[in-house]
Amino acid sequence: MLQDSHFLINPATFRPGATISISKAKSKLKSEHDPDKALKIYSSVSNHYTSPLSSRYAQEYTVKRLAKSHRFSDIEAFLESHKDDKKITQEPFLSSIIRSYGLAGMFDQALKTYLQMDDLGTPRSAVSFNVLLSACVNSKFYDRVPQLFDEMPKKHGFLPDKVSYGVLIRSYCEMGKPELAMEKLKEMEEKGVEITAVTFTTILNSLYKGGRCDEAEKVWNEMAKRGCGPDVGAYNVKIMNFQGGDPEGVKVLIEEMSNVGLKPDTISYNYLMSCYCRNGMMDEAEKVYEDLETKGCNPNASTFRTLIFYLCKNEQFETGYKVFRESVRANKIPDVNTLKYLVHGLAKSSKAKEAKEMIRTMKKKFPANVVKVWTKIEEELGLAKVELGDIKSNESNVAHLVRLLPSNAAGLTSSKLTRKTSKHEIPLVLIPPAMMVFEVPDAAKPSFNMVTPF
Structure with missing residues (x-):
């Protein structure tokens, strides 16, 4: 069952202002992970519906940000407010x-909205049914x-289409x-519903995952017989079967794709x-990553996640950090x-x-609930504490402070001063003749206690 963390938003917040276009909002929402800021961006759009597709994406980005923070009451308030719009018909x-509720895993609300269509004066067809x-x-x-x-x-008087069958x-x-999916292929054929490569690919994926490779090959051959040649998705599913095995097998399939x-x-x-x-074979793996652009491809979050994980596994942390920086620039940051x-x-x-x-x-990129995770990690590794290097960089400033003391300060036997930093107070012991010794508290010493991440 979904658990809601908190409810903060008044539905009136979602009424659009008049500051930015929907396309600009969509662009900003892609890189904004804070749910409150995402809501602010969405609510500042001058006209949400000048571009229906961009509007849908902007709405979905906003819902995803709220869902990641478990703010399901806010999602409901946000989406229900749209039902007051005249375009609801x-x-x-x-x-x-309905689609946005589905993205948040809120199916009860999605079904409720679908069942309200008569009351809202909205016609039904396979379009809304497929989304449901x-x-x-x-x-x-x-x-x-x-x-x-x-x-x-049957209840609402429309026929399922190829998309409906695909989801089924x-x-x-x-x-x-x-095997039940295969039976539906026969039903589709009898009713004259087009069987697409995507439908076949879904079945292929299930068979390969279940270790039923011989049956998968039969489906592969069936695709060719029906004149529904395998597409990139189907080849990718077949390539998955080689993952963790012989890289040469994967290369052969990639070459085969190009040849067809x-x-x-x-x-x-x-x-x-x-x-x-x-x-x-990390050198070869890095070469694949580096060559993506020349092959007309862009790395995605999975690219960065896989490469960083294995670089760390091979203790190539410095290279892993460089790849992380590239993921930030591409706005494709891997999982926590x-x-x-x-x-x-x-740290190690x-x-x-x-x-x-x-x-x-x-901390800058993600909302408060994720920031808490990183704050805890920071404390575990001692990275939140003042480091010796930070103190030494201020020595000249402290020396100047000592020179400004009264001349009788040289006679002090143990007088303490405190230099304030943004978060800490570092005591300084003055020992004659005006020699400075930094008394660094334990809290200021770097600590790198490794905590096993997995």
Whole structure:
């Protein structure tokens, strides 16, 4: 069951202001991880619906930020406020609300919205139905999809389309029942519903994951017979079967893709890179990463996560830090667990400066609940404390302070001064003749107690 952390937002907050365009808001929301700031960006849009697609993405980015902070009451207030808009009678507009609830894992609210369509005066078709089924899958209620598939079209008088069948087939595959998915292929054929490469790929993925490789090869051949040639997605699923095995096998499949006129994508090269990593071939893995741009691909969060993890595993923390900086610039920062591994490794390798900078970056990029995690890590590693280097850099300033003392200060036997920093007070002991000895408290000494991240 979803647990809500807090409710802070008045629905009136969501009424748009008149400052930025929806396209600019979408761009800003991509790099903004703080949910309150995301809401502020969304509410400052001059007209949310000049571009329906950009509007949907902006809405979804905002919901994702709130969901990551477990602010489900805020999500409900945010999305319910959209039902007061006159565009609620348009099926695509209402469908965007259902979709957003699905992204947050709030299927009950998604279903409630779908059932309200008559009252709201919104027509139903396969469009909103498909969004409802996808919301069910996103919320991981796979077993409810077949029931909805059987009930809703009959009740509301429309026919499922190829997308509807695609989501149904995915639900069977997620439940580990690809044989039921295969039966639906026959039903689609009988009813004249197009069977796409995506549908076949979903079944292929389920069979490969279940170790049923012989059956997967039969499906692969069936695709060719139906004139539904494998696409990049299907090849990527096949490539996955080689992950952790022989990198040469992956290379052969990538070459085969190119030979049949398909362009390998970032996912294809991620699998090749991961395969090299698993076999301890880090130089080759880094080469794949470095060559992505020349192959017309951009690294994604999975690229950075995989490479950083294996660099850390091989104690190449400095290189891992460089890759982390590149992930920040690309706004594709990996998950917390991977980065914990890196920051612990940096601290262990006497790279406290890099570790501190990394933590500062993460605190700036993410909301309060994630910042707490990094604050705890910072304290565990002693990185929140004043370091000797920080103290030494202030020696000249302190010496100047001593010179300004009255002349009888030289006769003091043990008089203490305190120099304030932004967060700490560092006591200074004055010993005649005006010689300074820094008395550094234990709290100011660097501590690098390694905590196992996994």
